[in-house]
Amino acid sequence: MPLRRGATPRTPPAVRPRPVSSAAEIDAGRVAKSRARSARDIPDWMRIVLNGTVIVVFWNHLWFSDLSDRSLLEAAESGSLLTQATFIGLGLAMGAALWRLGIERLRPLLSWPILLCAGWLALTILTSVEPLLSIRRSILLLIAAMLAAGILVVARSARQFALTLAGSALIIVVSSFLAVALVPHLAVHSAFDVQAEPEHAGLWRGIFPHKNEAGSVMVILILVGLYVAATASRFYGWTIVVLSAIFLIGTNSKTAMATLPVILVVTGLTQVFRGGAMRVLLLVAPILAFSVISIGSVFIPPVKDLLEAILKDATYTGRSEIWQFAVENILNRPLQGWGYGAFWLTERTMYGSATISTWVNSARHAHNAFLDAALTTGLPGLLFALLAYVYGPLRDLSRIAAGRTLDPTLMLFVRLWLFAMISASFESVLFNGNNPTCCMVMLAIFGLRLRTEHALVSR
Known part of the structure; x- marks a missing residue:
């Protein structure tokens, strides 16, 4: 548009150059981000304890079931209070951990x-x-x-995940062997079991309520042992494989x-x-x-x-x-x-x-x-x-x-x-x-x- 007579041309506003961050400011930003991540971190021992407890509970949370108890034949609509309390407690602990680490990680x-x-x-x-x-x-x-x-x-890394699985597996399989040796009336099927066939008498179930469940977990432990051997420790991995295989044979699942x-x-x-x-x-x-x-x-x-x-x-x-x-x-x-x-x-x-x-x-x-x-x-x-x-x-x-x-x-x-x-x-x-x-x-x-x-x- 042409200027009016006598008008003074307007000077365009000066463009302010964007300030260049100094090396010190960049380092300060990195330190701030690192501190923010650290503030949301969880110590390794807490990660291992939480995951290890959850894995053990996943594999078995009702140890030493008395299968001669005739109350097992009744309807079970009320459920197990121990199971409910255990899962609710672990759920609250895991929920807190996920909230601290960032619940958005579960979006996929x-x-x-x-x-x-x-x-x-x-x-x-x-x-x-x-x-x-x-x-x-x-x-x-x-x-x-x-x-x-x-x-x-x-789990912070594959190695930590593997070692946590290894510790949990050893707890399960060693406890099962000790149960068969020390409390066979609670770890070996007998003719008095109300929820098992007579031909199951003498078969191992360890800390589990049934030999088939014990057999399934032993297969899982063998797979876990192979993973541990490939990722963290050959000694612990193959120890888990051998012990679990022996117990699997004892279950005859x-x-x-x-x-x-x-x-x-x-x-x-x-x-x-x-x-x-x-x-x-x-x-x-x-x-x-x-x-x-x-x-x-x-x-x-x-x-x-x-x-x-x-x-x-x-x-x-x-x-x-x-x-x-x-x-x-x-x-x-x-x-x-x-x-x-x-x-x-x-x-x-x-x-x-x-x-x-x-x-x-x-x-x-x-x-x-x-x-x-x-x-x-x-x-x-x-x-x-x-x-x-x-x-x-x-x-x-x-x-x-x-x-x-x-x-x-x-x-x-x-x-x-x-x-x-x-x-x-x-x-x-x-x-x-x-x-x-x-x-x-x-x-x-x-x-x-x-x-x-x-x-x-x-x-």
């Missing part, structure tokens, strides 16, 4: 498969036949999930003993065949095979005939009766299910029908995680569970290590995941926060998820 866990599964589970709690019972039992699962994720954040070599062979092959599709096929094949062998023995006649010709007990010690009973009740409520934790060991199941055999009405779960998911959360819940427990981890693994070998931490996560998925054909390990395999598979799934964003417990 908000993936759509996990959110869909959690959202549907919450919805079925509201439609449960026993809503209060479902809410109470779901709180335990929620705390267990938070603890599993918290372990990965609290057939499912655990049959599963272990499959896991080691399949995960070993994933180091050779590194292509995404081939690796996924290797990991999915045994899951499908065990599913067909278990449920197929009941509902697929050719499979049933083949197993009867090969196996001495094609009913898997009476599990087929439970599976048939579970399927019948899935069909009664196929959409919403009966509600989380609101079916087994309730008065409806135990005393609702005089025609149900004792083995079925005293069962604690369906002895098949996929059937239990459909039974308690409906068929949509089963679909969402498969997305969260199978599709999600395989997708994350492909993103992390497609075409590359698996480092020891990734290998541990994959082995724990595969063990749980195979065990799901014979035990309820997907939505049971009171089960060691369930807790460890949540840790494995969360570990794979977090590794897609951060190098947690990988340094």
Whole structure:
């Protein structure tokens, strides 16, 4: 625009140069940031104690169960006060640690498969036949999930994580051996057990309530020992492997003993065949095979005939009766299910029908995680569970290590995941926060998820 006559031209404002930070100011800023990080840090001894306690509780928190106690035959809707107090206390401690370290570190866990599964589970709690019972039992699962994720954040490094696992493993396996030697009436199955078959007499269970649970934990300890040997200490790692293998033989847990070599062979092959599709096929094949062998023995006649010709007990010690009973009740409520934790060991199941055999009405779960998911959360819940427990981890693994070998931490996560998925054909390990395999598979799934964003417990 032209100036008016007599007007004085306006001088443009001077541009102030941006001050250049001195070396001293830069150093001061770095020191301030370092102090801020230190203020939110947790001492190593606190990290180890917290994680070690959580891991031991995951593996077993009800030591020296007296299986001759006839009160075990009663309905257990009220739950264990010791279990509830233990998990609530650890949940508060882990919550405080996560708040101090930064709760935002858990943000990668908000993936759509996990959110869909959690959202549907919450919805079925509201439609449960026993809503209060479902809410109470779901709180335990929620705390267990938070603890599993918290372990990965609290661990400062892979070495610290491995050493914490090693200490926890030695506590469990050494205590189990001492229990068998010093208090055999509380550590070895006998003919007086009210919740075990007579043929279990003489089999080791150590500090665990059942030889099958002891066997599952011993497999987990063997996998942990291999990780410790590869990451922190060969001596401690192989000591854990040998002791756990000996105790596993003493349990004579057939499912655990049959599963272990499959896991080691399949995960070993994933180091050779590194292509995404081939690796996924290797990991999915045994899951499908065990599913067909278990449920197929009941509902697929050719499979049933083949197993009867090969196996001495094609009913898997009476599990087929439970599976048939579970399927019948899935069909009664196929959409919403009966509600989380609101079916087994309730008065409806135990005393609702005089025609149900004792083995079925005293069962604690369906002895098949996929059937239990459909039974308690409906068929949509089963679909969402498969997305969260199978599709999600395989997708994350492909993103992390497609075409590359698996480092020891990734290998541990994959082995724990595969063990749980195979065990799901014979035990309820997907939505049971009171089960060691369930807790460890949540840790494995969360570990794979977090590794897609951060190098947690990988340094």
